[in-house]
Amino acid sequence: MRTYAGHSTARESNALYRGNLEKGQTGLSVAFDLPTQTGYDPDHELAYGEVGKVGVSIAHKGDMHTLMDGIPLDRMNTSMTINATAAWLLALYLTVAEENGIDHGLLEGTTQNDIIKEFLSRGTYAFPPGPSMRLIADTIAYTIDEVPKWNPINICSYHLQEAGATPTQEIAYSLATAEAVLDEVRARVSDETFPRVFGRISFFVNAGIRFIEEHAKLRALGELWEEIGRERYGVEDPKYLRLRYGVQVNSLGLTEAQPENNVIRIVLEALAVTLGRDARARAIQLPAWNEALGLPRPWDQQWSLRIQQILAYETDLLEYPDVFEGSRVVEALVEELAGSARAEMAVVTEHGGAVDAVDYMKTQLVESHRARVAAIEAGELKVVGQNVFTTAEPSPLQGGEDGGVMTVDPAVEHGSVDAVREWRARRDHEAVEVALERLAGAARDESQNMMPATLEAAAAGATTGEWAATLRDVFGEYRAPTGVAGAAAAPEGEALAALRERVDRVSEALGRRIKILVGKPGLDGHSNGAEQIAVRARDAGMEVLYEGIRLTPQRIAQAAVQEGVHVVGLSILSGSHGELIPTVLSELSEAGADVPVVVGGIIPPADERALLAAGVDRVYTPKDFDISRIMGDVVDLVAEHHDVTAEAALTAPPSA
Template identity: 40%
Template sequence: MSEKKIVNSSGIEIKPVYTMSNPQKEMPGSFPFTRGIQKDMYRGKLWTMRQYAGFSTAAESNKRYHYLLNQGTMGLSVAFDLPTQIGYDSDHEMSEGEVGKVGVAIDSLKDMEVLFDGIELEKITTSMTINATASILLAMYIALAKKQGADLKQISGTIQNDILKEYAARGTYIYPPKPSMRIITDIFEYCSKEVPKWNTISISGYHIREAGSTAVQELAFTLANGKAYLRAALEKGLDINVFAKRLSFFFNCHNNFFEEIAKFRAARRMWAHITKELGATDEKAQMLRFHTQTGGSTLTAQQPLNNVIRVTNQAMAAVLGGTQSLHTNGYDEALSLPTEAAAKIALRTQQVIAFESGVTDTVDPLAGSFFVENLTDEMERAAQDYIDKIDVMGGSVEAIESGYIQNEIAAAAYQYQVEIEEASRILVGVNKFTQEAETVMEAFQIDESIRKIQSDQISVLKTERNNAAVEKALKELKAAASSETNIMPFILTAVEDYATLGEIADVLRSVFGEY
């Protein structure tokens, strides 16, 4: 009888038994950080428990933030609606049908003031999932912190600001790749001086994986994008030992427990070598710090309560993989935005792992596992092959412009779907252990009237603000964008004068064009 062959989702064959690959002399908190970036990891400080939230109006989202903070969330994570993500105000014709749907609608600093009403920005960390308009939303956040009297040197958080994965996997880009990279390096430069604790980019594998990549592709394409950002900043003359400390990463966590843990370990090791090769000598500039979100695309609309088990499994893998912060998905997210009940059980999942499971008691529980060590090495080798190919093409920007990365993801997504349809890959409740009648769950609904509410507010804003000051600020922004000048101070001035997000994005469209 022939030996059964088992292959994981990245195409790596899993052997029946493992022996030692190479003896691990490395300790946590030391280069190349395979075993974790801190010597004491969760014994010293737990990961930040975030819950990604945002919907409808700023006032509605503010209520959810207060609810989550009262339930024990340690940091906020803001979801923005599609018009906000692609630089349109709520009253723009392109915004119709999308205002407040997949996140909160933010049209001006006024909305930001309502969004964080009663929340001191100096006392929390905020992660904002925003890319093409990241510079504008960050400027609004800084403007609000200033109004609150916060010390800008102390405010901390993250903007996603990772445009390369938008071209490759997600689609909310506005400008062509090269001006987009210029905006990102302007943000790096500005924040290193003005808001030094802010993470200026969250280089995201999450959406690459959601688009259908394998774990190895997620690892490879994310680190290749990271390398492109490092090079762009170096070309601008920035110091890698300064700006690289403020780069963070954002990974997905899927169902294959050990594959995900090995991916996180390999990512830290690979990034340490990449940064070192590009000149980083400070250990903090060589560390890969990352946020994890459980896999949205792994959630099923069929038998949605099964998703509680999936999310728990994925969250445990992220913790054993050494994540710095974690968002757990609601069990109902294949049907709608999460209800309050689903958001609470998602947060409780993290709290049970943190305080009841015992996995936080020792620094690196899976170190020395023959299987995990071997699998980490194999994930690294497979990802390095991809990075080497991308380097030959000239880097991520060229690999995206040629369609290489998109085609690799599409081929992996197709292969996965074939396996589901042929039932060679089992999805519980979908292609095995199904049931005829599904229980209908209460879904979270967003009211269509939100667009009118937001549009009315924009009309009022435009009559009350100093329009001469807005016009002057936008004119100066246009001049800065047309030259080599850093645009961030000009965006901040426009925001403080209550220019809208759409007005600012339109000025940049007029200079950079659209992609």
């Protein structure tokens, strides 16, 4: 039983973890901030506004010592949601254990370490696909003997569903990823060792609100995993063939509107992964009811933990054999999902496997997510409190000065910047330089495993940013595909046709197409919303400039001027809007870009008011689900800004 937790500094997160363990939590699930996840130190330009926001900042082994202070690592199961820098964070964890006299053979836990889903959905990648896969394979090959109880990778279907994947896509793309990883590792271990490698592969899955379908999905995933083990890799030991998975139930379906309803959603989704014994999750972490509003408080996380404890200790869920065994409905659905997943995996194979098929899979996810959004807009997919039964009493859970969420003090970032600079000043510089040079040498030599050099750098006192910068120098930079350009045109409908007509009229009045820049400043990689805005703008007839994630405010302003855009749309879900949006506004002003600015993200009401006062023209949050209405607002803003409001009206202009 876990809660996904971590914020601000290592010291504050350590206090949170120890408190959660005292409340009955049986493992840790560490959330890292975006600079840590993407390989930047707190004082890097791209880290501005992001330090300590969505997780804890870990810049070096000293931070990891503080994070795990007083926690018995030899008796703890620690899950780390970390991908591009997974090898590094694992090295820091191993170093801390060793410096505390704990044998690596006793350590249990998981590093997520699934980079393909980062290219597809979450955006916290650091290196190109090839070197990233090599780094994953090196980590697995190292841990299989040196840290034998550790799960070196957690193949994540969870984030695929968050990005819009259907159950078929979720199964197919996660299993295709697993095959790509196993194929990469196979050359690094002996034939005798490989079955153990297969047995250490674990999965991190999503459980959505469609209870029966979600349960059947997990049974289908288990059947296909065993099939792959036997037929593709020749694994025979039943212990190694068993699907080992943990779960966090769906966050995509949590709503800002009537957020108290999210508790019911979370419980139902937890049942899907616990009710049937033969497909039961090994570990569960539940989101907090208020994740669509902002960062959960300790009390909110306690509520999620208590849900798990009540299910485990008060109900009879765990007392009976599999209650779905023999169900013709479930068996038929499992067969259907397994068949469609095999077919989709074959398509991925035709594209060259998961690594080469990233473009294809990304486009498919963008299209699937668009279909989901369109169904909500049309009322075909009903979401209680959002598009049906919207009349409600105010929620008492959102009362108080904090609005029902935690806010990270901006002083945390300043303190982290000072701390990492102090760390660099007092360490053994020569030892760090030697270790980083050895790391670079190992990276250049594909016959070497990079984990020993990574461990040496961690022990010497290198920082997260230095480790990643060393590998970036060898491997180069990378920008993942957005999926926007390849997405098929949207089906025709009245709302889209009316919107396109308005775009045409205003564009004619302007003398050229309305041009929108969709930008994601900072390190937030959750691009689903930005992609849907970009696709809808394109389908409505606008010219769209969307470069993807990880843009500096300066780059956004320069692009706005150079491309002559009429409006700028910014998306931030990491909580860094208070720092980054005013900076973008300032950069736009200095660059001479006189354009309206709209912002979307998880933005509390008080912050929304502050952004509007700072000069933002519109703010949209998760409750604003109707993208056609949002795009209509954008057309109106452009028309008002250029004094052509008559052309933006829904009724046709009078004939001459």
